[in-house]
Amino acid sequence: xxxxxxxxxxxxxxxxxxxxxxxxxxxxxxxxxxxxxxxxxxxxxxxxxxxxxxxxxxxxxxxxxxxxxxxxxxxxxxxxxxxxxxxxxxxxxxxxxxxxxxxxxxxxxxxxxxxxxxxxxxxxxxxxxxxxxxxxxxxxxxxxxxxxxxxxxxxxxxxxxxxxxxxxxxxxxxxxxxxxxxxxxxxxxxxxxxxx
Numbered sequence: 031x032x033x034x035x036x037x038x039x040x041x042x043x044x045x046x047x048x049x050x051x052x053x054x055x056x057x058x059x060x061x062x063x064x065x066x067x068x069x070x071x072x073x074x075x076x077x078x079x080x081x082x083x084x085x086x087x088x089x090x091x092x093x094x095x096x097x098x099x100x101x102x103x104x105x106x107x108x109x110x111x112x113x114x115x116x117x118x119x120x121x122x123x124x125x126x127x128x129x130x131x132x133x134x135x136x137x138x139x140x141x142x143x144x145x146x147x148x149x150x151x152x153x154x155x156x157x158x159x160x161x162x163x164x165x166x167x168x169x170x171x172x173x174x175x176x177x178x179x180x181x182x183x184x185x186x187x188x189x190x191x192x193x194x195x196x197x198x199x200x201x202x203x204x205x206x207x208x209x210x211x212x213x214x215x216x217x218x219x220x221x222x223x224x225x226x
Contacts, residue, residue, distance in 0.1 A: 032226050034185050035127055038194035039138035042213045043153050045114030055104055069095050070105060078141035081164035109143050116153050119216025124156050136160035137179050139169045159183050171202030191226060193219055
């Protein structure tokens with residue numbers, strides 16, 4: 031019996047992409063892509079998601095990449111332009127799952143800027159609880175952050191489903207006995223939950 035659905039946030043509930051911000055900053059698309067791949071990359075986002083003060087990370091990366099001081103400042107000052115809209119179909123799915131009696135939770139890698147994001151998107155307030163990496167100083171796929179969620183809300187892993195757009199995060203949940211679904215879109219997720 032599945033009783034609990036656990037959602038990642040970025041690219042699952044809310045669309046997110048550095049391109050949304052930087053396509054209007056860079057004239058050269060190839061340079062923009064290099065900047066995204068090598069400067070505001072996975073290492074950069076992990077440092078932020080651990081809850082380190084945003085300005086501290088920006089300044090550290092500016093020392094590493096002095097050519098991109100302005101572009102890194104823009105990441106900080108115009109952060110909300112990294113975000114698109116709610117992912118299509120997810121609000122309706124959340125409402126439908128609630129009507130079916132499911133308990134719904136969030137488990138997200140997000141740093142200090144999440145406070146701004148949470149204020150902007152009320153879809154997060156449809157959930158019954160959440161764990162945010164920047165508040166715990168642990169990021170997925172570290173098993174400890176999944177265990178925090180399970181313990182805080184007294185969830186049985188075998189009765190829980192976790193969905194994330196990243197395969198490694200889903201696999202980490204599965205190793206703890208949680209059912210895992212790699213997210214593609216709302217229709218696929220709805221069908222995969224139904225099949226469980």
